[in-house]
Amino acid sequence: MASDAPADSVPALPDPVSRARLVDAVRFDRDGLVACIAQQHDTGEVLMMAWMNRTALEETLATGRVTYWSRSRAALWRKGETSGQVQRLIDLRLDCDGDTLLALVDQTGVACHTGRRSCFYRAMRGDALVALTEPEADPAELYGR
Amino acid sequence: MASDAPADSVPALPDPVSRARLVDAVRFDRDGLVACIAQQHDTGEVLMMAWMNRTALEETLATGRVTYWSRSRAALWRKGETSGQVQRLIDLRLDCDGDTLLALVDQTGVACHTGRRSCFYRAMRGDALVALTEPEADPAELYGR
Numbered sequence: 240m241a242s243d244a245p246a247d248s249v250p251a252l253p254d255p256v257s258r259a260r261l262v263d264a265v266r267f268d269r270d271g272l273v274a275c276i277a278q279q280h281d282t283g284e285v286l287m288m289a290w291m292n293r294t295a296l297e298e299t300l301a302t303g304r305v306t307y308w309s310r311s312r313a314a315l316w317r318k319g320e321t322s323g324q325v326q327r328l329i330d331l332r333l334d335c336d337g338d339t340l341l342a343l344v345d346q347t348g349v350a351c352h353t354g355r356r357s358c359f360y361r362a363m364r365g366d367a368l369v370a371l372t373e374p375e376a377d378p379a380e381l382y383g384r
Numbered sequence: 385m386a387s388d389a390p391a392d393s394v395p396a397l398p399d400p401v402s403r404a405r406l407v408d409a410v411r412f413d414r415d416g417l418v419a420c421i422a423q424q425h426d427t428g429e430v431l432m433m434a435w436m437n438r439t440a441l442e443e444t445l446a447t448g449r450v451t452y453w454s455r456s457r458a459a460l461w462r463k464g465e466t467s468g469q470v471q472r473l474i475d476l477r478l479d480c481d482g483d484t485l486l487a488l489v490d491q492t493g494v495a496c497h498t499g500r501r502s503c504f505y506r507a508m509r510g511d512a513l514v515a516l517t518e519p520e521a522d523p524a525e526l527y528g529r
Contacts, residue, residue, distance in 0.1 A: 257511040264506070264513050276421055276430060283428025285421060288484045332504035333513070335496050339433045341504040351480050359477035359486040361409070366402040368409050368478070 258300040262293060266337040272308060273340055277350065280329040280343040286350035287358040289316070291340065303328045305342055322381040324348040354378045403445040407438060411482040417453060418485055422495065425474040425488040431495035432503040434461070436485065448473045450487055467526040469493040499523045 265273050272290040279286055289307040291299065295315055298306045305326035309316040319325030326344040333340060351358040354374030362371055410418050417435040424431055434452040436444065440460055443451045450471035454461040464470030471489040478485060496503040499519030507516055 254511070257508055260511065260513060261508045274419060274433060276433060278430055285423055285430065285486055288419060288421060288433075288479065330507055332516075333506040334433065334503040335498050335500075335505070336503075339503070341430055353480050355480075358479040358481075358484070360480070361478040362475055363402055363406045366399070366405065368405060371477075 255301075258297060261300065261331070261333070262296055264333060264337055265293075265296065265340070267293065268338065272310075273338060275305075275307065275340040275342055277305065277326055277342045277344050277346070279346055281345075284357055285359060286326075286344070286346055286356070296340075299328060299342075300331070305344055319347060321383070322348075322352075324350065324376075324381065326350070349374075349376050349381075352378060352382075354381060400446075403442060406445065406476070406478070407441055409478060409482055410438075410441065410485070412438065413483065417455075418483060420450075420452065420485040420487050422450065422471055422487045422489050422491070424491055426490075429502055430504060431471075431489070431491055431501070441485075444473060444487075445476070450489055464492065466528070467493075467497075469495065469521075469526065471495070494519075494521050494526075497523060497527075499526060 267273050271292050273296070274288060275291050276288050277286045278284065290310060292308040295306045295308045298315070305318050305328055307316040307318060325347045326342070329343040329345055331340060331342055349356050351360070354376040355372050356375055360370050360372045361368055412418050416437050418441065419433060420436050421433050422431045423429065435455055437453040440451045440453045443460070450463045450473055452461040452463060470492045471487070474488040474490055476485060476487055494501050496505070499521040500517050501520055502517070505515050505517045506513055
Protein backbone atom coordinates (compact mmCIF):
# COMPACT_ATOMS: atom_id res chain seq x y z
CA MET A 240 0.00 0.00 0.00
CA ALA A 241 1.31 3.39 -0.97
CA SER A 242 0.95 4.79 2.53
CA ASP A 243 3.67 2.43 3.73
CA ALA A 244 6.16 3.69 1.15
CA PRO A 245 9.53 4.44 2.73
CA ALA A 246 10.65 8.03 3.01
CA ASP A 247 13.45 7.42 0.56
CA SER A 248 12.61 10.50 -1.47
CA VAL A 249 14.00 13.06 0.95
CA PRO A 250 17.72 12.44 1.06
CA ALA A 251 18.35 16.14 1.63
CA LEU A 252 16.95 16.16 5.17
CA PRO A 253 18.36 13.13 6.93
CA ASP A 254 18.78 14.58 10.37
CA PRO A 255 16.70 16.51 12.92
CA VAL A 256 19.10 19.46 12.96
CA SER A 257 18.67 20.12 9.24
CA ARG A 258 14.94 19.74 9.48
CA ALA A 259 14.80 22.19 12.38
CA ARG A 260 16.83 24.67 10.38
CA LEU A 261 14.24 24.71 7.63
CA VAL A 262 11.31 24.88 10.04
CA ASP A 263 12.95 27.81 11.84
CA ALA A 264 13.20 29.73 8.54
CA VAL A 265 9.43 29.57 8.05
CA ARG A 266 7.35 32.58 9.07
CA PHE A 267 4.16 31.05 10.41
CA ASP A 268 1.16 33.39 10.50
CA ARG A 269 -0.80 34.59 13.53
CA ASP A 270 -2.59 31.24 13.61
CA GLY A 271 0.69 29.34 13.50
CA LEU A 272 0.11 28.25 9.92
CA VAL A 273 1.98 28.46 6.62
CA ALA A 274 0.44 28.02 3.19
CA CYS A 275 1.78 25.07 1.20
CA ILE A 276 1.27 24.60 -2.54
CA ALA A 277 1.57 21.03 -3.79
CA GLN A 278 2.93 20.64 -7.31
CA GLN A 279 3.47 17.36 -9.13
CA HIS A 280 7.23 17.29 -9.43
CA ASP A 281 7.55 16.00 -12.99
CA THR A 282 4.54 17.42 -14.81
CA GLY A 283 4.41 20.80 -13.07
CA GLU A 284 0.70 20.44 -12.38
CA VAL A 285 -0.46 22.50 -9.41
CA LEU A 286 -2.52 20.04 -7.39
CA MET A 287 -3.78 21.89 -4.32
CA MET A 288 -3.01 24.44 -1.65
CA ALA A 289 -3.41 23.70 2.03
CA TRP A 290 -1.94 24.73 5.37
CA MET A 291 0.71 23.34 7.68
CA ASN A 292 1.45 24.13 11.28
CA ARG A 293 4.88 23.48 12.76
CA THR A 294 4.03 19.91 13.69
CA ALA A 295 2.68 19.09 10.24
CA LEU A 296 5.77 20.52 8.60
CA GLU A 297 8.09 18.62 10.92
CA GLU A 298 6.21 15.40 10.28
CA THR A 299 6.30 16.00 6.52
CA LEU A 300 10.07 16.45 6.60
CA ALA A 301 10.68 13.54 8.93
CA THR A 302 8.51 11.02 7.11
CA GLY A 303 8.62 12.17 3.48
CA ARG A 304 4.83 11.96 3.42
CA VAL A 305 3.06 15.29 3.11
CA THR A 306 1.00 16.16 6.18
CA TYR A 307 -1.16 19.28 6.44
CA TRP A 308 -3.15 20.94 9.19
CA SER A 309 -6.87 20.76 8.56
CA ARG A 310 -8.35 24.08 9.62
CA SER A 311 -11.91 22.74 9.43
CA ARG A 312 -11.16 19.66 11.54
CA ALA A 313 -8.46 21.37 13.67
CA ALA A 314 -6.32 18.26 13.34
CA LEU A 315 -3.29 16.93 11.50
CA TRP A 316 -4.24 15.80 8.02
CA ARG A 317 -1.97 13.07 6.79
CA LYS A 318 -2.78 13.38 3.12
CA GLY A 319 -4.09 10.07 1.82
CA GLU A 320 -4.52 8.45 5.22
CA THR A 321 -8.15 7.69 4.49
CA SER A 322 -8.20 7.80 0.70
CA GLY A 323 -4.81 6.24 -0.05
CA GLN A 324 -4.07 9.24 -2.30
CA VAL A 325 -0.76 10.08 -0.63
CA GLN A 326 1.77 12.73 -1.55
CA ARG A 327 5.39 11.65 -1.38
CA LEU A 328 7.66 14.62 -0.81
CA ILE A 329 10.33 15.11 -3.47
CA ASP A 330 11.59 18.55 -2.44
CA LEU A 331 10.38 21.45 -0.37
CA ARG A 332 10.91 25.05 -1.47
CA LEU A 333 10.57 28.15 0.70
CA ASP A 334 9.68 31.48 -0.83
CA CYS A 335 11.59 34.74 -0.56
CA ASP A 336 9.81 36.03 2.52
CA GLY A 337 9.36 32.65 4.16
CA ASP A 338 5.59 32.62 4.42
CA THR A 339 4.72 30.16 1.66
CA LEU A 340 5.98 26.66 0.87
CA LEU A 341 6.06 24.87 -2.46
CA ALA A 342 6.07 21.10 -2.03
CA LEU A 343 7.22 19.17 -5.07
CA VAL A 344 5.43 15.88 -4.66
CA ASP A 345 4.67 12.60 -6.30
CA GLN A 346 0.90 12.36 -6.02
CA THR A 347 -0.66 8.93 -5.88
CA GLY A 348 -3.96 9.02 -7.77
CA VAL A 349 -5.86 12.25 -7.24
CA ALA A 350 -5.27 15.23 -4.98
CA CYS A 351 -8.81 16.60 -4.86
CA HIS A 352 -11.57 15.29 -2.61
CA THR A 353 -13.90 15.46 -5.63
CA GLY A 354 -11.85 12.70 -7.26
CA ARG A 355 -10.11 15.06 -9.65
CA ARG A 356 -6.38 15.14 -10.11
CA SER A 357 -6.13 18.84 -9.19
CA CYS A 358 -8.33 21.01 -6.98
CA PHE A 359 -8.04 23.88 -9.48
CA TYR A 360 -10.58 22.62 -11.98
CA ARG A 361 -13.09 25.48 -12.14
CA ALA A 362 -12.95 28.42 -14.54
CA MET A 363 -15.22 30.80 -16.39
CA ARG A 364 -16.12 29.81 -19.92
CA GLY A 365 -18.46 32.25 -21.53
CA ASP A 366 -20.74 33.40 -18.74
CA ALA A 367 -20.64 30.17 -16.74
CA LEU A 368 -18.33 28.78 -14.06
CA VAL A 369 -17.59 25.30 -15.36
CA ALA A 370 -15.59 22.22 -14.38
CA LEU A 371 -12.67 21.80 -16.78
CA THR A 372 -11.96 18.20 -15.74
CA GLU A 373 -13.99 15.21 -14.73
CA PRO A 374 -13.38 13.08 -11.63
CA GLU A 375 -10.90 10.25 -12.19
CA ALA A 376 -11.91 8.48 -9.01
CA ASP A 377 -15.19 8.04 -7.15
CA PRO A 378 -15.13 10.02 -3.90
CA ALA A 379 -17.50 7.49 -2.36
CA GLU A 380 -14.90 4.81 -2.92
CA LEU A 381 -11.97 6.98 -1.87
CA TYR A 382 -13.58 7.86 1.44
CA GLY A 383 -15.64 4.74 2.00
CA ARG A 384 -18.92 6.59 2.26
CA MET B 385 6.07 49.47 -22.39
CA ALA B 386 4.69 46.20 -21.18
CA SER B 387 2.37 47.83 -18.66
CA ASP B 388 0.40 49.32 -21.53
CA ALA B 389 -0.27 45.95 -23.11
CA PRO B 390 -3.93 45.55 -24.00
CA ALA B 391 -6.04 43.10 -22.06
CA ASP B 392 -6.48 40.93 -25.10
CA SER B 393 -5.61 37.74 -23.25
CA VAL B 394 -8.85 37.30 -21.34
CA PRO B 395 -11.45 36.59 -23.98
CA ALA B 396 -13.38 34.41 -21.55
CA LEU B 397 -14.51 37.29 -19.34
CA PRO B 398 -15.69 40.05 -21.65
CA ASP B 399 -18.52 41.39 -19.57
CA PRO B 400 -19.11 42.58 -16.01
CA VAL B 401 -21.82 39.98 -15.37
CA SER B 402 -19.45 37.08 -16.08
CA ARG B 403 -16.73 38.62 -13.98
CA ALA B 404 -19.12 39.16 -11.09
CA ARG B 405 -20.19 35.54 -11.32
CA LEU B 406 -16.63 34.37 -10.76
CA VAL B 407 -15.97 36.85 -7.97
CA ASP B 408 -19.16 35.74 -6.21
CA ALA B 409 -17.96 32.11 -6.26
CA VAL B 410 -14.83 33.02 -4.30
CA ARG B 411 -14.83 32.45 -0.55
CA PHE B 412 -12.83 35.35 0.81
CA ASP B 413 -11.36 34.84 4.28
CA ARG B 414 -12.13 36.81 7.46
CA ASP B 415 -9.81 39.56 6.19
CA GLY B 416 -11.59 39.71 2.86
CA LEU B 417 -8.68 38.05 1.06
CA VAL B 418 -8.14 35.02 -1.15
CA ALA B 419 -4.79 33.35 -1.84
CA CYS B 420 -3.70 33.42 -5.48
CA ILE B 421 -0.94 31.25 -6.91
CA ALA B 422 0.69 32.55 -10.07
CA GLN B 423 1.93 29.92 -12.50
CA GLN B 424 3.65 30.56 -15.81
CA HIS B 425 1.06 29.24 -18.24
CA ASP B 426 3.37 27.45 -20.68
CA THR B 427 6.25 26.19 -18.56
CA GLY B 428 4.26 25.29 -15.44
CA GLU B 429 6.70 27.15 -13.21
CA VAL B 430 5.13 28.29 -9.94
CA LEU B 431 6.18 31.92 -9.68
CA MET B 432 4.70 33.27 -6.47
CA MET B 433 1.76 33.30 -4.12
CA ALA B 434 0.06 36.48 -2.99
CA TRP B 435 -3.34 37.73 -1.91
CA MET B 436 -6.28 39.42 -3.59
CA ASN B 437 -9.23 41.23 -2.13
CA ARG B 438 -12.43 41.63 -4.09
CA THR B 439 -11.27 44.85 -5.73
CA ALA B 440 -7.94 43.35 -6.79
CA LEU B 441 -9.68 40.33 -8.26
CA GLU B 442 -12.21 42.47 -10.11
CA GLU B 443 -9.44 44.65 -11.51
CA THR B 444 -7.43 41.59 -12.55
CA LEU B 445 -10.41 40.22 -14.46
CA ALA B 446 -11.37 43.54 -16.01
CA THR B 447 -7.88 44.52 -17.16
CA GLY B 448 -6.14 41.17 -17.78
CA ARG B 449 -3.24 42.46 -15.71
CA VAL B 450 -2.78 40.64 -12.40
CA THR B 451 -3.37 42.88 -9.38
CA TYR B 452 -2.89 41.72 -5.79
CA TRP B 453 -3.58 43.21 -2.39
CA SER B 454 -0.39 44.01 -0.52
CA ARG B 455 -0.97 43.08 3.10
CA SER B 456 2.18 44.91 4.23
CA ARG B 457 1.29 48.13 2.42
CA ALA B 458 -2.48 47.70 2.79
CA ALA B 459 -2.90 48.81 -0.80
CA LEU B 460 -3.64 47.46 -4.25
CA TRP B 461 -0.50 46.01 -5.79
CA ARG B 462 -0.58 46.19 -9.55
CA LYS B 463 2.12 43.66 -10.24
CA GLY B 464 4.89 45.25 -12.26
CA GLU B 465 3.66 48.81 -11.88
CA THR B 466 7.02 49.90 -10.48
CA SER B 467 9.30 47.18 -11.83
CA GLY B 468 7.73 46.61 -15.24
CA GLN B 469 7.60 42.88 -14.42
CA VAL B 470 3.91 42.51 -15.19
CA GLN B 471 1.76 39.39 -15.19
CA ARG B 472 -0.68 39.09 -18.06
CA LEU B 473 -3.61 36.89 -17.13
CA ILE B 474 -4.13 33.88 -19.38
CA ASP B 475 -6.74 32.02 -17.32
CA LEU B 476 -7.98 32.00 -13.76
CA ARG B 477 -8.83 28.76 -11.96
CA LEU B 478 -10.82 28.41 -8.76
CA ASP B 479 -10.26 25.48 -6.45
CA CYS B 480 -12.83 22.99 -5.19
CA ASP B 481 -13.77 24.88 -2.06
CA GLY B 482 -13.40 28.34 -3.54
CA ASP B 483 -10.76 29.70 -1.21
CA THR B 484 -7.70 29.59 -3.47
CA LEU B 485 -7.09 30.89 -6.98
CA LEU B 486 -4.60 29.67 -9.56
CA ALA B 487 -3.70 32.38 -12.05
CA LEU B 488 -2.14 31.12 -15.26
CA VAL B 489 -0.05 34.06 -16.35
CA ASP B 490 2.51 35.24 -18.81
CA GLN B 491 5.21 36.75 -16.61
CA THR B 492 7.34 39.51 -18.06
CA GLY B 493 10.87 39.12 -16.72
CA VAL B 494 10.96 38.01 -13.10
CA ALA B 495 8.25 37.53 -10.49
CA CYS B 496 10.38 37.83 -7.36
CA HIS B 497 11.46 41.11 -5.77
CA THR B 498 14.95 39.59 -5.40
CA GLY B 499 15.26 39.56 -9.19
CA ARG B 500 14.69 35.84 -9.47
CA ARG B 501 12.17 34.33 -11.83
CA SER B 502 10.30 32.51 -9.01
CA CYS B 503 9.94 33.37 -5.33
CA PHE B 504 10.34 29.68 -4.43
CA TYR B 505 14.10 29.49 -4.73
CA ARG B 506 15.18 28.34 -1.27
CA ALA B 507 15.61 24.70 -0.20
CA MET B 508 17.66 22.58 2.16
CA ARG B 509 20.75 21.01 0.65
CA GLY B 510 22.71 19.05 3.17
CA ASP B 511 22.36 20.96 6.41
CA ALA B 512 22.07 24.42 4.81
CA LEU B 513 19.20 26.48 3.47
CA VAL B 514 20.50 27.57 0.08
CA ALA B 515 19.38 29.62 -2.92
CA LEU B 516 18.77 27.29 -5.87
CA THR B 517 18.74 30.08 -8.44
CA GLU B 518 20.53 33.35 -8.95
CA PRO B 519 18.89 36.72 -9.67
CA GLU B 520 18.28 37.34 -13.37
CA ALA B 521 17.66 41.04 -12.80
CA ASP B 522 19.11 43.64 -10.44
CA PRO B 523 16.49 44.64 -7.85
CA ALA B 524 18.12 48.07 -7.62
CA GLU B 525 17.34 48.60 -11.28
CA LEU B 526 13.88 47.04 -11.11
CA TYR B 527 12.81 49.30 -8.28
CA GLY B 528 14.94 52.31 -9.04
CA ARG B 529 16.74 52.26 -5.71
